[in-house]
Amino acid sequence: MMGVQLTLDKLLDRAIDLFPDRELVTKxxxxxxxxxTYADAGERINRLAHALDDLGLEQGDRVGVVATNHYRHFELYFGPACSGRSIHMCxxxxxxxxxxHTIDDAEDRVLFVDPGLIETVEATADELETVEQYVVLDDDVPETSLEPVTDYESLLAGQPAEYDWPDIDEDAEYGMCHTSGTTGLPKGVPYTHRAMYLHSVMGGHVDANAIGERDTVLPVVPMFHANGWGIPYGATFVGAKQVFPSVHTDPESIAHLxxxxxxxxxxxxxxxxLEMAEFLDENPEVDISNIDRLTVGGSAPPESLIRRYDEEYDAPILQGWGMTETSPLGTLSTLRKETAALPSDEQYEYRAKAGLPVPGMQTRVVGDDGEEVPADGETMGELQVRSPxxxxxxxxxxDENERAFTDDGFLRTGDIATRxxxxxxxxxxxxxxxxxxGGEWISSVQLENELMAHEGVSEATVVAVEHERWQERPMAVVVPRSGTELADDDLESHLAETFPSWWLPDEYEFIDEIPKTSTGKFDKKTLRDRFDVVLEAEDDEPAPQQ
Amino acid sequence: MMGVQLTLDKLLDRAIDLFPDRELVTKxxxxxxxxxTYADAGERINRLAHALDDLGLEQGDRVGVVATNHYRHFELYFGPACSGRSIHMCxxxxxxxxxxHTIDDAEDRVLFVDPGLIETVEATADELETVEQYVVLDDDVPETSLEPVTDYESLLAGQPAEYDWPDIDEDAEYGMCHTSGTTGLPKGVPYTHRAMYLHSVMGGHVDANAIGERDTVLPVVPMFHANGWGIPYGATFVGAKQVFPSVHTDPESIAHLxxxxxxxxxxxxxxxxLEMAEFLDENPEVDISNIDRLTVGGSAPPESLIRRYDEEYDAPILQGWGMTETSPLGTLSTLRKETAALPSDEQYEYRAKAGLPVPGMQTRVVGDDGEEVPADGETMGELQVRSPxxxxxxxxxxDENERAFTDDGFLRTGDIATRxxxxxxxxxxxxxxxxxxGGEWISSVQLENELMAHEGVSEATVVAVEHERWQERPMAVVVPRSGTELADDDLESHLAETFPSWWLPDEYEFIDEIPKTSTGKFDKKTLRDRFDVVLEAEDDEPAPQQ
Structure with missing residues (x-):
């Protein structure tokens, strides 16, 4: 069979060939x-590739991009990659x-920076060891201490609109992201053309995200988070219309878009x-019912949120699971024949899970003994994955490579799961x-979701605190809805409807806001540090054995 | 990224892992x-692999299969491939x-034969140079002159139900088909694991066949024609229920299934x-409306047939184009955003075309001058394709390889197309x-389709006959509907509504049945031989220039 390499220029070329007039929209x-249009974008991507030549970038060199989601960022998704360089999504x-660290680690030679993010870069520019050129993603250069510096439009101006893409091996790197590094320094994940090509085909699979040419996609997820979850690449492959919000990621702007x-x-x-639901309730004239699926990832949405979007906004939420290390799509909470046949009320149990492995992804859940746990939906183990x-x-x-992979080639995700x-x-x-x-495991996520299903709770998280007898016990940290009075007893009786007594938190803390990580997740590390207590053993305490 | 090889064991393993209880049904x-179920099939495929070991088959050796579509044939789609051998679909x-020639060419060492097809093999067995063993696809061996011979169930009996698949390079061959050889000897097309893996993922793409786990597929197309159009592999990848008709490919049986x-x-x-429509009209109690799409390939269906299936049976026909050389899927007549927005009546024009290249397939239409023809829907050229x-x-x-490919790596399909x-x-x-x-091209297929849209026509084909002045002119060969009287004039005035006068056939021949090739296409070569005439130039003749 033809040795056609699975490279990203094929994605772009297909959009330009078949869907030249489809729109790319940026607020x-x-x-x-x-x-x-894709035709316009294609020309500018070709110009960009010529500009990278002029900057002296060799095959394999990396350029960093510090930007929100917009059309110039989209062009940078393809220009470096198709011409044999690599985009480092910062x-x-x-x-x-x-x-x-991430920029030094990637050895970025050029840094493309949004005008609105220049201060962030200026604050650290003295420490950047490899950057030779700054490019402001605009049509002029504002007052800045960065140097040498030019603007993106000057860089492209006068360049030819056609570039003969080099022959690129599909195993070559096209891009890199760093993990967000909640422990230790961020780690770089180099992505290959082959991986993202396959991820893009899968993204259009009817049993995965099913992104087709008739879709209009809006990636709110930043394009520097695991390839914007692969959406800009997958949507380009099928020639779908794309909408980029740039800085306008507030719920009101997204709902209007x-x-x-x-x-x-x-x-x-x-x-x-979660935030958009509040906005929609207050602004019923905004209609988001053209949505076929709102994919949610990064952390699990509470079942109550999925119900609310179905019932109130006719906008189905589809949960996914993935990591920077997995490009990212691993599982999706699609309904299969058996669960689609259930009454809709019973479907939520499945829709609130991480879901089924997408075609091309192998998953297994492995216990402490190294064996796969029973597929009973209850026994917990580590989720391990394998895929191109x-x-x-x-x-x-x-140092990290040694412990991150199993001997038979699976990634240890560090996530605890059931199957x-x-x-x-x-x-x-x-x-x-x-x-x-006490030798048993309690899921902080399941407690959190149930807490957030309580009508008086705005946000909640559950962290482990040290305990004299049981090693660890759960502590709930809760943000009440404004105007609501909440007591420990309210929440305890609420949780007791679902969980055994030994799962119930020993402590409840009420605070105004839960700290978040750079990726928008609850920052449990900060909370654990803040509530660094040791609980004493009490005689009437529930025991896991009971 | 992980060097996970794109091999066919991944397809099977996924079905067994996630959909062990899904059914495979054979009439x-x-x-x-x-x-x-897939779990049952998986065990037997493992036993088959052990049996191939016992037969002394080495890595890369081919086994031939002479069979209709049934579960044992399905097992042969995977057993040889997953254990490092190759299935030759005869x-x-x-x-x-x-x-x-095909069996000698493939050097098949073992031949698996349906009981109902033994006579076909017996008639040629003396000439088969490489076959060492015959296996009858049944649970006993009938009276036969084939030797040595055993039956399939004896071969599997007592073999272990688990086999540790070897590491197979994705570029290794898993199977071979031969072209039907309307000119010269059939040519063998060796298929690689990578090609069929990618073809299978694409088969589930929402912009292609969109075969998902909720589908139930019924490949009527023989599994020896271009991998059964890839359906058994694609359906296994998603874990869809599969239905095999074995010898029951008559319209009545298929409709009931x-x-x-x-x-x-x-x-x-x-x-x-076409034939099933006749049956359905006479048997309105048979309901095929659960069909989402009836894929048609091999030759183009007349637009009238597509309309009839929509209007009378609620079973949409989806046309595809492909070849043995292309695994086979190349294009599909899916509606894109622009055509889906048209009134349904105007959609038929597009649904009757070969369609859009599926994701991963590059197409171009090249004129005699080696340049791509204008994308005007009218200018004809050769369809050339490129894909993994x-x-x-x-x-x-x-000899064939030299003329079949362009210098830049496209296959010359030999099909004349417009874009x-x-x-x-x-x-x-x-x-x-x-x-x-006269230096211009006339499409025989377009004339045929229009002729078949005439209510008095059952089947029609158009062939070129030699002409003194214009080199070639069209001749129509028509099978009237039973009980219908047809005259040249009826058909000429019908065609004149659509085509310029110089396209209209010079001659009409009425016959009882159009000869078909082994793949069910009109056998134009036989007709050209039968109507081997030379038309004389006449003064009042239409000229292309007019």
Whole structure:
């Protein structure tokens, strides 16, 4: 068979060949809208590739991008990759020393920076060892201490609109992201053309995200988070219309964009959709019912949120699970024949799980003894995955590589999960967050979701605190809804309807806001540090054995 | 990224892991039904692999299969492939000397034969040079001159139900088909694991066949025709229920199977669906409306047939184009956003075309001057394709390899096509069938389809006959509907509504039945030989220039 390499230029070429007039829409920072087509984007991507030549970038060199989601960022998704370089998608929400580490680690030679993010880069520029050129993603250069510096439009101006893509091996790197590094320094994950090509085909699979040419996609998830969950690449492969919000990721702007641009597919962490629900309730004239699926990842949405979006906004939420290391899509909570046949009320149990492995992804749940746990939906173990789009190493981190993979080639995800008899994976916790109480495991995530289903609770998280007798016990940290009075007893009796007594938190703390990580997840590490207590043993305490 | 090889064991393993209880249903030759699950099939495929070991088959060796579509054939789709051998899917409808050539060419060491096809093999067995063992696909061996011979169930009996699949390179061959060889000897197309893995993922793409786990598929197309159009592999990847008709490919049986097994996806050449329409009209109690799409390939269905299936049976026909050389899926007549927005009546124009290249397939239409023709839907040229699942050579045929491929790596399909501005490919003829009249081209297929839209016509074909002045002119060969009187004038005035005068056939011949090739296509070569005339120039003749 033909040795056609699975490279990203094929994705772009297909969009230009078959869907040259499809729109790419950006809501710009100033509130105006930029529209152009795949044909337009293609020309500019070719110009960009020539500009990279002029900057002296060799095959395999990396360029960093510090940007929100917009059309110039989209062009940078393809220009470096198709011309044999690599895009390093920089997470500017990391602490400064982590941000600097990621750029040094990737050895970025050029840094493309949003005008609105220049200050972030200026603050660390002195420490950046490899950057030779800054490019502001605009049509002029503002007052800045960065140097040498130019603007993106000057870079492209006068370049030819056609570039003859080099022959690229499908195993070559096209991009890199760093993990958000909740423990230790962020780790670089180098992505290959082959991996993202396969991820993109899978993204259009009817048993996965089913992104097709008739969709209009809106990735709210930042394009520096695990390839924007692969959406810009997958949508380009099928020639779908794409909508980019740039800085306008507030719930009001997203809701209006969905309504006005007829968005059918969007993706974000649950907090975005939680907040948007509040907005929609107050603004019933905004209609998001053209949505076919709102993909949620990063952390699990409470079942109550899925119900609310079905019942109130006619916008189905589809949960997914993935990691920076997995490109990212691993599982999706699609309904299979057996669960689709259930009454809709019973379907929520499955829709609230991480879901089924997408075609091309192997999953298994492995216990402490190294054996797969029973597929009973209850026994917990570590989720391990294997796929052509799962990394097999971290960039320049031999220390991490040794412990991250099994001898037979699976990635140890560090997520604690169950698997049921239909194959649904339920991620019940992070390895470091699961509460190990008296030799048994308690899922902090399941407690959190049930707490957030309580009408008086705005947000809630559960962390382990040290305990004299049981090693660890759960503590709930709760943000009440404004105007609501909450007592420990209310929540305890609520949880007791669902969980055994020994799962119930020993302590409840009420606070105004739960700290979040740079990726929008609850920052449990900060909370654990803040509530660093040791609980004493009491005689009447529930025991796991009971 | 992980070097996970794209091999066919991944397809099977996924079905067994996630969908062990899904059914594979066979209507056996005696009319009874055989049902078992992917878990059952998996065990038997493992036993088969052990049996191949015992037969002394080495890595890369080929086994031939001479069989209709049934569960044992399905097992042979995976057993040899997953254990590192190759399945040669034999077309027993070929003339004897071609059939013998294919088996000699593939060097099949073992031949698996349906009991009902033993006579076909017996008639040529003396000439088969490489076959060491015959296996009858049954639970005993009938009276036969084949030797040595055993039966399939004896071969599997006592073998272990687990086999540790070897590490197979994705570029290794898993199977071979031969082209039907309308000109010269059939040519072998060796298929790689990678090609069929990618073809299978694409088969589930929402912009292609969208075969998902909720589907029930019924491949009427023989499994020896281009991998049964890839359906058994694609359906296994997603864990869909599969239904095999064995010898029961008559319209009545297929209609009942669709009705009773809730088939949602089926695939066959147009003649099957043409004939089934007659049956359905006479048997309105048979309901095939659970069909989501009836894929048609091999030759183009007339638009009238597509309309009829929509209006009368609520069973949408989806046309596809492909070849043995392309695994086979190349294009599909899916509606894209622009055409889906048209009134349904205007959609038929697009649904009757070969369609859009599926994701992963590159197509172009090239004129005699070597340049791509204008995308105007009118200018004809040769369809050329490129994809990871298009062959880059024929087995042991250096003579053919030279002329079959372009310098830049496209397959010359030999099909004459147009491309419109939305990217729809319309295959208007085979290179050898297009009528070259006075320097212009006339599509025999378009004339045929219009003739078959006439209410008095049952079947029709158009062939080129030699002409003194215009080199070639069209001749129509028509089978009237029973009880219908047809005259040349009726058909000429019907065609004149659509085509310019110089396209209209010079001659009409009325016959009882159009001869068909082994793949069910109109056998134009036989007709050209039968109507081997030379038309004389006449003064009042239409000229292409007019």
């Amino acid at each position: 710009l920072p100033d509130g105006s809208t930029h529209r152009y 997470n500017m929400r990391l602490p400064d020393h982590h941000f600097v 969905i309504d006005e641009e007829d968005v059918t597919f969007s993706a974000a962490v649950p907090t975005i959709w 789009w799962v990394t097999d190493h971290y960039h320049d981190r031999p 049921d008899e239909l194959g649904y994976i339920d991620v019940v916790d992070r390895d470091k967050d699961v509460i190990k109480s | 056996l030759p005696d009319g009874s039904t055989h049902r078992y 077309n027993m409808r070929l003339p004897d000397h071609h059939f013998v 669709i009705d009773e097994e809730d088939v949602t996806f089926s695939a066959a050449v147009p003649t099957i669906w 699942w298009v062959t880059d050579h024929y087995h042991d045929r250096p 419109d501005e939305l990217g729809y490919i319309d295959v208007v003829d085979r290179d050898k069938d297009v009528i070259k009249s």
